[in-house]
Amino acid sequence: MENKILIKLLGVPCVGCTSICTRYTMDIFVENYYQCICEDYYYKTVTIKDKKYELDIYDSRGTLICYDFTELMIKHSNIIVLVYSIDSKTSFNEMCTILNLVHKTLEVDTLRTVPAVICGNKNDLENKREVSYIEGQKLAEKEGCLFYEILALKNTNLTEMFEKAVSCYVNTKSNETEQKYEICK
Template structure:
């Protein structure tokens, strides 16, 4: 049976904030302290059954290195959802996340469901971006803030479930409570767009 709804989701943020680790935790339930650095982009697919509706998520994982920044519009054009990730221990990554949000809103307006993710919440003791500041900023741009730890598998499943509900709500007229339950199929895959680098990230990049 084909999916009733197909949603494109783009994953944005600076290098070393843990974007790939978040999606790998969600798709494969795996975590590696060291992994291959994303080059340009790759995408993952996941089928979700939500209260009788079959939803296919196509999640585009983009490279965070500065030299790939100009390619961003190529990947987020046509997206229904965006996950903008920052590292709670890195103020610069939060500033860069705001820049991504500005670009997304300039290109897609209010047509996209925005999520701002503070990753590495397992490193709470070295947090430099307060939760209050991040949540206030998210509210100011019409986004929702989430806290995750790909390393400890905290908040990841909930993030994608809530995103899917929000995209369904924006794109369909459903009866009250129609999306209160969900299950995922065992079909998921990662399809790299280009070969990845042989360089490995340090463990700080993956949490």
């Protein structure tokens, strides 16, 4: 398919990257799965502005063991989704470390010119929240990228998040301006 979009999900173990992928692409939620050190791939076809796009979604499965491959995937991705769990300040801090890897790999200071989403998962755990909505939102504003809080378990905001990111990418490609992704913000 000529309209292929590569999406890379990055996050530490147990933030829900795999659950996000399986829920969005297959509408299933796997409660227990084996953590492995390899990446996984998911596919979904979506229609944006009457055009079909094949989304190739790469799940880091919570591991960044193979940095060379991760850097290569970051460089070749059309959209990057950085995932943390709202009930884990550690996962947010680690996501910021991954964000620094993205900056270094793409040779950028912020994500303003890169189609990207900062994504807080598990927003049903409000009583265990360690990362405020405002904290995630402020980081996204600083980076110039989209921000969503989602719940893979119930499919809350997943479709909206992916469709907005894809729409922004499509608009960017069709406009071919230097402003790039900023037109979506």
